[in-house]
Amino acid sequence: MTRMPGDLYVKYTSGDDGSAAIPAGEAYWASPSIWLTDPAGNSIPSAVVGEDNWVHVQVDSTNTDPRSTVKVQTWVCDFTAGFIGPDAARASSGGASGQTATVATDVSQATPGVAHVVWRADATDLINGPNPDTGHLCVGANVYVETLPAPEGARLSSGRLDVIDNRHHGWKNVTVVRAAGEGPAPIAFRLANPGPEVDVFVVTARELDGEAAMGQVEQEHLLATGFVDLADGAPDPPPVPAACLREPRERTRLAQGGQLVLRGMPDTTPLRPAEQRARFALVTAEGQDHALEVGIRPGEQVPVVLxxxxxxxxxxxHTFDIVQQTRDGLVLGGARLIAVDVPDWHCC
Incomplete structure (x- = not known):
């Protein structure tokens, strides 16, 4: 496929400058430019049902000339469809039309802009989690400009996002869990078939090495949870209302220094990449391994446990990427999971 033309883009990783295509095999579903907060601007690892949750999308540009009236369309999606976008959107986030906001400032290479929309999740969004009280959903974004003389991108009301070949699209999917107790910690999710016929898909899981396990996005998500704190850092920056945020609050805090630690511990317990790899396996009714072939009928959702x-x-x-692809290697999508070891008695 040919990359869509234009200057505007959504970062797929922290070092992305928009000048090149996304390399094959990159985890493009962990964008640092999409995040959730409460109305006070505090990042949240998952949405709260029945309350206002703010979805934020940062838009960057490869052009030094500023662009105005840049718009961002967002959808909250069930990633088990094997794709995200209008055709996988949750009703609570506006359905196929999604929700649209205009970036209040001009966007250029030197000055990114941020769009904000409010999403009110409901009980039907509590899906894909390890228990019925949690949910795991993805946020998709589409950037476009309608005004003359230089329209760019396009508003969508159907179809799927194509993050690899259209830099106007972005995808965010990161989940953090506490791993405590004896024996393997199971994390459940589902796989679906986006095509019209029965097909076989390959699902794989791999653990990331060293610093990749705790990159910028991972540290921000860890700090957004209730059981992680930042020690020995600068004083917390003043609160910023959600509608005024330019970056995640956790990004601002981490830039000032400090060390991520577990809350509620008798001694300082820093978070760090695991020295030894975890033992892990994907488990279905057909077997278990690091990689499995799964036959799926259209409309069917097959349960899988990591x-x-x-x-x-x-x-x-421990940080894992779970990827679904076709037998010929076409990546349909993925999920990033961060597991933090805590004592059995830990409850913070």
């Missing part, structure tokens, strides 16, 4: 068993050294972080 069973993770770690050394349980408090504060160690």
């Amino acid at each position: 069973a993770v068993d770690t050394a349980r050294e408090p504060g160690e972080v």
Whole structure:
């Protein structure tokens, strides 16, 4: 496919400058430019049902000339469809039309802009989680400009986002869990077939090495949870209302220095990449392994569990990418999961 022309883009990783295509095999579903907050501007790892949740999307540009009236369309999606976008959108986030906001400032290479929309999740959005009280959904974004003389991109009301070949599209999907207790910690999700006929898909899981396990996005998400704190850093920056945010509050805090630690521990327990890899496997009714072939009928949702068993050294972080692709290697989508080892008694 040919990359869509234009200057505007949504970052797929922290170092993305929009000058090149997304390399094959990159985890483009963990964009640092899409995040959720409460109305006070505090980042949240998952939405709260029945309350206003703010979706923020940062738009960057490869052009030094400023662009005005830049618009961002967002959808909250069930990633088990094998794709995200209008055709996978949740009704609570506006359905196929999604929700649209205009970036209040001009966007250029030197000055990114941020759009904000409010999403009110409901009980039907509590899906794909390890228990009925949690949900795992993805946020998709589409950037466009309608005004003359230089329209760019297009508003969507159907179809799927194509993050690889259209830099106007972005995808955010990161989940953090506490791993405690004895035996493997199971994390459940589902796979679906986006095509019209029965097909076989390959689902794989891999653990990221070293610093990749705790990059910028991962650290921000860890700090947004209730069981992680920042020690020895600068004083917290003043609160910024959600509608005024230019970046996640956690990004601002981390830039000032400090160390991520577990809350509620008798001694300082820093978070750090695990020294030893976890034992893990994908499990279906057909078997278990790091990679499985799964036959799926159209409209069917096949349950899959990632069973993770770690050394349980408090504060160690294990990060996994779970990827669904066709037999010929076409990546349909993925999920990033961060597991943090905590003591059995840990409850913060």
